[in-house]
Amino acid sequence: MTILYTLYNNSYIDIRHIQNKKDVSLYINLTNRCPCACTFCLRQTKEMMKDNSLWLETEPTVQEVINELSRYDLTLFKECVFCGFGEPTERLDDLLTIAAHLKQTCPYLPVRINTNGLANLMYATDITPRLKGIIDIISISLNAPSAKEYLELTRSRFGMASFEGMLDFAVKCKSYVPVVAVTIVDIIGEEKIRQCQEIADQLGLSLRVRPFEE
Numbered sequence: 456m457t458i459l460y461t462l463y464n465n466s467y468i469d470i471r472h473i474q475n476k477k478d479v480s481l482y483i484n485l486t487n488r489c490p491c492a493c494t495f496c497l498r499q500t501k502e503m504m505k506d507n508s509l510w511l512e513t514e515p516t517v518q519e520v521i522n523e524l525s526r527y528d529l530t531l532f533k534e535c536v537f538c539g540f541g542e543p544t545e546r547l548d549d550l551l552t553i554a555a556h557l558k559q560t561c562p563y564l565p566v567r568i569n570t571n572g573l574a575n576l577m578y579a580t581d582i583t584p585r586l587k588g589i590i591d592i593i594s595i596s597l598n599a600p601s602a603k604e605y606l607e608l609t610r611s612r613f614g615m616a617s618f619e620g621m622l623d624f625a626v627k628c629k630s631y632v633p634v635v636a637v638t639i640v641d642i643i644g645e646e647k648i649r650q651c652q653e654i655a656d657q658l659g660l661s662l663r664v665r666p667f668e669e
């Protein structure tokens with residue numbers, strides 16, 4: 456089971472196999488669960504689920520994650536990122552416990568969450584105040600410039616309310632998280648990128664356009 460990993464040559468690699476950890480991003484893989492079923496997500500490919508080492512047969516406990524983290528000099532890493540084959544906020548309590556542990560043991564290590572931004576819908580409450588002081592960066596998948604296109608892509612179980620819910624979450628995060636970014640992939644095309652930029656500008660969010668990786 457791969458709990459800690461990094462990205463290397465466009466692939467995932469268990470952090471245990473990386474010799475030089477200096478300035479490497481350390482990813483924490485907490486869950487496969489997610490309220491979405493994005494058309495582009497690797498979770499949709501059953502073969503990938505079975506074969507890829509990021510697929511978790513069982514979720515690691517908080518203690519197991521902390522034990523894994525204790526094997527390394529955390530000051531070497533560039534950042535620590537909650538991101539795996541599922542939505543990390545599915546395990547919000549555990550995520551925040553681990554993030555608080557990281558802040559306590561290595562205060563200067565930036566802690567980031569890569570998320571679909573649907574946590575407030577998942578928990579039917581505003582969870583963003585809980586991020587204060589322990590999450591430094593939050594990267595939220597904007598995916599598309601409209602609720603309809605967003606739902607077609609993500610197939611979120613929250614339906615048409617998902618897009619507005621995600622944007623509202625992003626705006627609320629600004630009060631508690633120093634860096635809030637929404638992200639899209641470049642393959643959506645120039646016109647949609649422009650529309651997403653407009654949305655981000657209106658809401659005072661920074662937009663990051665990521666290269667699409669097969």
Ligand code: SF4
Binds near residue numbers: 541
């Ligand atoms: S939100 Fe992320 S983990 Fe969930 S289905 Fe979409 S791409 Fe996959």
